[in-house]
Amino acid sequence: MSVILKAEHICVAYEGKKVVDHVSFEVEHGDYLCIVGENGTGKSSLVKAMLGLVPTCCGKAVFNLKDGKRRIGYMPQQLDEQKSFPATVAETVISGCLSGMRFPKIYGKKEKQTAEEYMKYLDIYELRHKSVGELSGGQRQRVFLARALCAADEILVLDEPVSGLDINAAKDLYSCLEKLNREKGITVVMISHDMQSAMKYATKILHLDKKLLFCGKKEDYLLSVHSKKLLM
Amino acid sequence: MELLTLVFSDSHILRCTAVGILVSLCAALLGVCLVLKRYSMIGDGLSHVAFGALSISFALNLAPLAVTIPVVMITAFVLLRLSDSGKIKGDSAIALIASTSLAAGVAAASLGGGGQIDVNSYMFGSILLVGKEEFLICLPLAIVVLAVFVLCYHDIFLVTYDEDFARASGTNAAAYKTLIALLTALVVVIGMRIMGTLLISSLVIFPALTAMRVFKSFRGVIICAGFTSVFAFLLGLLISFAAELPTGSSIVLADAVIFALFFMVGKVLKRS
Numbered sequence A: 001m002s003v004i005l006k007a008e009h010i011c012v013a014y015e016g017k018k019v020v021d022h023v024s025f026e027v028e029h030g031d032y033l034c035i036v037g038e039n040g041t042g043k044s045s046l047v048k049a050m051l052g053l054v055p056t057c058c059g060k061a062v063f064n065l066k067d068g069k070r071r072i073g074y075m076p077q078q079l080d081e082q083k084s085f086p087a088t089v090a091e092t093v094i095s096g097c098l099s100g101m102r103f104p105k106i107y108g109k110k111e112k113q114t115a116e117e118y119m120k121y122l123d124i125y126e127l128r129h130k131s132v133g134e135l136s137g138g139q140r141q142r143v144f145l146a147r148a149l150c151a152a153d154e155i156l157v158l159d160e161p162v163s164g165l166d167i168n169a170a171k172d173l174y175s176c177l178e179k180l181n182r183e184k185g186i187t188v189v190m191i192s193h194d195m196q197s198a199m200k201y202a203t204k205i206l207h208l209d210k211k212l213l214f215c216g217k218k219e220d221y222l223l224s225v226h227s228k229k230l231l232m
Numbered sequence B: 001m002e003l004l005t006l007v008f009s010d011s012h013i014l015r016c017t018a019v020g021i022l023v024s025l026c027a028a029l030l031g032v033c034l035v036l037k038r039y040s041m042i043g044d045g046l047s048h049v050a051f052g053a054l055s056i057s058f059a060l061n062l063a064p065l066a067v068t069i070p071v072v073m074i075t076a077f078v079l080l081r082l083s084d085s086g087k088i089k090g091d092s093a094i095a096l097i098a099s100t101s102l103a104a105g106v107a108a109a110s111l112g113g114g115g116q117i118d119v120n121s122y123m124f125g126s127i128l129l130v131g132k133e134e135f136l137i138c139l140p141l142a143i144v145v146l147a148v149f150v151l152c153y154h155d156i157f158l159v160t161y162d163e164d165f166a167r168a169s170g171t172n173a174a175a176y177k178t179l180i181a182l183l184t185a186l187v188v189v190i191g192m193r194i195m196g197t198l199l200i201s202s203l204v205i206f207p208a209l210t211a212m213r214v215f216k217s218f219r220g221v222i223i224c225a226g227f228t229s230v231f232a233f234l235l236g237l238l239i240s241f242a243a244e245l246p247t248g249s250s251i252v253l254a255d256a257v258i259f260a261l262f263f264m265v266g267k268v269l270k271r272s
Helices: A043-050 A089-100 A110-119 A137-151 A167-183 A195-202 A218-223 A225-231 B002-009 B011-038 B038-061 B064-087 B090-113 B121-126 B133-151 B151-160 B163-168 B174-196 B200-214 B217-244 B247-271
Strands: A003-014 A017-028 A030-035 A058-063 A072-074 A154-159 A185-190 A206-210 A213-215
Touching: A003 A185, A017 A043, A017 A058, A017 A185, A030 A043, A030 A167, A030 A195, A043 A185, A072 A137, A072 B163, A089 A110, A089 A137, A089 B151, A110 A137, A110 B200, A137 A154, A137 A167, A137 B163, A154 A167, A154 B163, A167 A185, A167 A195, A167 B200, A185 B151, A195 A225, A195 B163, A206 A218, A206 A225, A213 A218, A213 A225, B011 B038, B011 B133, B011 B151, B011 B174, B011 B200, B011 B217, B038 B064, B038 B090, B038 B121, B038 B174, B038 B200, B064 B090, B064 B133, B064 B174, B133 B151, B133 B174, B151 B163, B151 B174, B151 B217, B163 B174, B174 B200, B174 B247, B200 B217, B200 B247, B217 B247
Parallel strands: A017 A213, A030 A185, A030 A206, A072 A154, A154 A185
Antiparallel strands: A003 A017, A003 A058, A206 A213
16 A cells, blocks of 8 residues: 655744644545544644644655546534534535635536535535534534535545534544545545544554654554553 | 606716625625625724814825725735734734724824814715715725636635635635735725715625625625625615715615525525
């Protein structure tokens, strides 16, 4: 299997305080990687640094995608103010297609088909004329997942996608992700607080506490000392 | 009817009306982005800075627009940075800058103005303050704003909605935000003549909030905000001529009435 993401010595600091300290790892095509760790251990910062959303002090992340284009499906943590944003499901999902487009960006047949396909795949096609604010938490997360899929079909990067969802909605979202990973071979990189599900679905675990504590196969992680603390 | 013929036979008033329509339209479009990105205070802060710059340029006998426009544009850029950096709370920083410039403006007006500047009309606006210069700036400004919103509509949607996602997928969010802030600065400087320092921010905020009562899609909100803004301007202008009220306050009152109507329509639609 080939490497899709290679992070080398990533450091992030806010106002002189290091929050991510020399983290290096690799992700291969088709991996399902869960980034775990306690609150405030730099998980979101690491992901944002990889995507170029926060400046790094040193190090870099290289995405090795086919045809060399930067097409990454990112699903950020949802802010409260975004929940009342006036946008329909269809408007939201298709906006993911923008990443592959050039000026002037006008949606053509191809973009509309892509959006429709993923809305159907994630079972939100019937809701397409509804406002995102009217949806339940689980439906809304599927809308953002569909948007991320429109932006990329090789790698998804998700920041706590199930936070704030009830157990059933979380289960639904996990099975969507599992399906995408198994059926379509999409690489999944996910920050998770939910250790039980991380252990159930992931193939690889990255344990972060500012420094990299562990990165490797789930089976090896379960045997390591680091897993004990979080799985208690 | 007599009033209408009187209004539309005067070329100065016609020009002022044209400026008002264009400014209302631009303010509404930019306002949707500002309100949704929680930057509505920036519009308010900019108007106060514009007042300060205007008064000082009058007191020092400088060309008012040539001083005010660059000052307000720089302020817009700084305020945007302040709101994003999170080091000082954005809204309190804006309040500090706004009240300081207002105070400086009032001081300059009473020290050096010597009757040249009518503080009252700058505070509350008067359509008669709109001159040829405003018209000449306003027309290209409106064209640029409309062109940006038509050509970059989808990018603006994404940057307003979810900046992190937009940046992760390769959109230059910072450039769009700066562009919107600079255009807002221009709209505020021009619109201030009509609406006055204290009321211009309503031109930015009201249409967006009004449209959001009823419309749930971004496209719907943008289009509706543009229409209600122009309608409220024309309605307010007529009221101000008929009842001899200050233009700014009549327009804001018209905006408020339209908002109340949309609010009720929104409630009814939600129930059914």
